[in-house]
Amino acid sequence: MRMSFLGAAGTVTGSKYLLEHEGQHVLIDCGLFQGYKQLRLHNWDPFQLPVRELDAVVLTHAHLDHSGYLPVLARNGYRGPVYATAATCELVKILLRDSGRLQEEEAEFANRHGYSKHTPALPLYTEQDAERALKLLRPVELNHRVDIVPGMSIQLRCAGHILGAATVEVVAGGVTLVCSGDLGRPNDPLMFAPETIEQADYLLVESTYGDRRHPVESPEEQLAQVINRTAMRRGITLVPSFAVGRAQLLMYHLYRLLQKRAIPDLPIYLNSPMATDVTRLYQRFRSEHRLSREECEGMCHVAHFVRTTQESINLDLQRTPAVIIAASGMATGGRVVHHLKALAPNPINTLLVPGFQAGGTRGAQIVAGAESVRIHGKDVPIRAEVVPMETLSAHADADEIMQWLRGFKRPPKHTFVVHGEPNASDVLRRRISQELGWSVSVPEYRDSVELSAADQPASPSL
Numbered sequence: 206m207r208m209s210f211l212g213a214a215g216t217v218t219g220s221k222y223l224l225e226h227e228g229q230h231v232l233i234d235c236g237l238f239q240g241y242k243q244l245r246l247h248n249w250d251p252f253q254l255p256v257r258e259l260d261a262v263v264l265t266h267a268h269l270d271h272s273g274y275l276p277v278l279a280r281n282g283y284r285g286p287v288y289a290t291a292a293t294c295e296l297v298k299i300l301l302r303d304s305g306r307l308q309e310e311e312a313e314f315a316n317r318h319g320y321s322k323h324t325p326a327l328p329l330y331t332e333q334d335a336e337r338a339l340k341l342l343r344p345v346e347l348n349h350r351v352d353i354v355p356g357m358s359i360q361l362r363c364a365g366h367i368l369g370a371a372t373v374e375v376v377a378g379g380v381t382l383v384c385s386g387d388l389g390r391p392n393d394p395l396m397f398a399p400e401t402i403e404q405a406d407y408l409l410v411e412s413t414y415g416d417r418r419h420p421v422e423s424p425e426e427q428l429a430q431v432i433n434r435t436a437m438r439r440g441i442t443l444v445p446s447f448a449v450g451r452a453q454l455l456m457y458h459l460y461r462l463l464q465k466r467a468i469p470d471l472p473i474y475l476n477s478p479m480a481t482d483v484t485r486l487y488q489r490f491r492s493e494h495r496l497s498r499e500e501c502e503g504m505c506h507v508a509h510f511v512r513t514t515q516e517s518i519n520l521d522l523q524r525t526p527a528v529i530i531a532a533s534g535m536a537t538g539g540r541v542v543h544h545l546k547a548l549a550p551n552p553i554n555t556l557l558v559p560g561f562q563a564g565g566t567r568g569a570q571i572v573a574g575a576e577s578v579r580i581h582g583k584d585v586p587i588r589a590e591v592v593p594m595e596t597l598s599a600h601a602d603a604d605e606i607m608q609w610l611r612g613f614k615r616p617p618k619h620t621f622v623v624h625g626e627p628n629a630s631d632v633l634r635r636r637i638s639q640e641l642g643w644s645v646s647v648p649e650y651r652d653s654v655e656l657s658a659a660d661q662p663a664s665p666s667l
């Protein structure tokens with residue numbers, strides 16, 4: 206089996222791993238590149254092979270950096286199956302439609318305001334391309350082996366990262382390959398721990414936090430402090446958030462804080478129709494998270510769901526303390542960008558920025574202390590208080606990744622460290638080599654390796 210790294214090598218976005226076995230081509234994850242412009246430009250690169258030669262796609266989870274490239278494949282003629290868990294399929298329906306709409310809106314906005322260097326600015330794909338991709342989704346059950354193409358089967362297991370997230374075990378030609386996808390945390394309040402895997406010939410492991418340990422303090426304490434401090438100033442706490450996973454985790458903590466009366470009874474808005482739809486899926490897929498019925502209902506009802514654009518605009522005009530949670534998570538697009546324009550220049554407000562912010566995104570610039578960020582062709586000053594918050598991560602940190610790796614009964618023949626900024630991947634590579642004594646490397650974009658069966662050489666040539 207041959208494997209090519211078409212994304213998330215040397216970076217955290219664009220996850221795509223192409224497997225080739227006996228003339229069959231299977232893509233594990235189909236993600237968008239996000240962040241730095243030179244990375245985003247890869248979204249426009251021609252695909253590795255004519256898409257009609259692609260036989261199947263498997264998704265680890267729904268986040269756009271793992272699923273958001275599907276509409277490009279569909280537009281270019283891909284009509285094969287896309288396998289994922291049922292919850293991932295439902296989430297992908299919400300995310301891709303929104304992504305298509307957003308791509309169209311941004312191109313249209315750029316054309317209307319004339320700030321694109323390209324005339325006319327074209328969307329990477331449209332909502333209609335997304336609809337085409339959604340027809341290809343094939344839900345598969347966790348912990349069941351499924352034949353996907355002749356000579357190749359997969360098994361998905363809980364990865365604990367977000368609703369529906371899975372690790373993928375691929376078996377083909379006597380070789381077992383495990384792809385970690387994004388790994389969750391062992392003690393997340395919402396998600397179950399990632400399931401231990403005991404055996405693989407080859408392993409792909411993510412390294413988003415490969416060089417870091419998450420802070421141990423309670424996210425609820427930090428949230429309460431920030432919200433109370435901002436409310437004293439009569440300001441608004443704005444939280445850029447992924448619509449999937451983080452928004453729900455935030456709402457869960459806010460629900461608990463209100464119950465404990467640790468924050469005042471101020472209005473909380475979830476300004477993301479997409480996050481609203483996602484939240485409802487938590488009620489539908491009750492067995493796939495840790496919340497009791499009561500907690501799930503509490504989380505779902507803690508925030509006012511903002512639907513229309515007018516309601517969204519009105520939020521910026523209000524003069525009373527409030528909390529606004531809005532997508533996107535790294536402030537690269539979505540309604541949070543409009544809130545930033547209105548709220549960031551005023552020092553009474555707070556920008557609470559949770560989780561990992563990929564280099565090149567507005568979120569990363571804000572956390573790094575930028576005096577202004579560029580929005581819709583204008584510089585917007587950042588005078589609001591900025592509070593990065595790493596405790597709300599849906600990713601395992603370095604120690605937690607190592608703990609998951611120790612679940613293997615014997616070392617894989619070779620481990621590839623992927624899905625990390627260069628330093629994070631390299632630090633994790635060294636730990637795996639030194640602490641576990643495994644054969645390990647960090648592949649580069651477009652590297653291709655032969656994964657040999659058991660009796661052949663142990664380490665692949667890069």
Ligand SMILES: [Zn+2]
Pocket residue numbers: 266268271366387
């Ligand atoms: Zn993810």
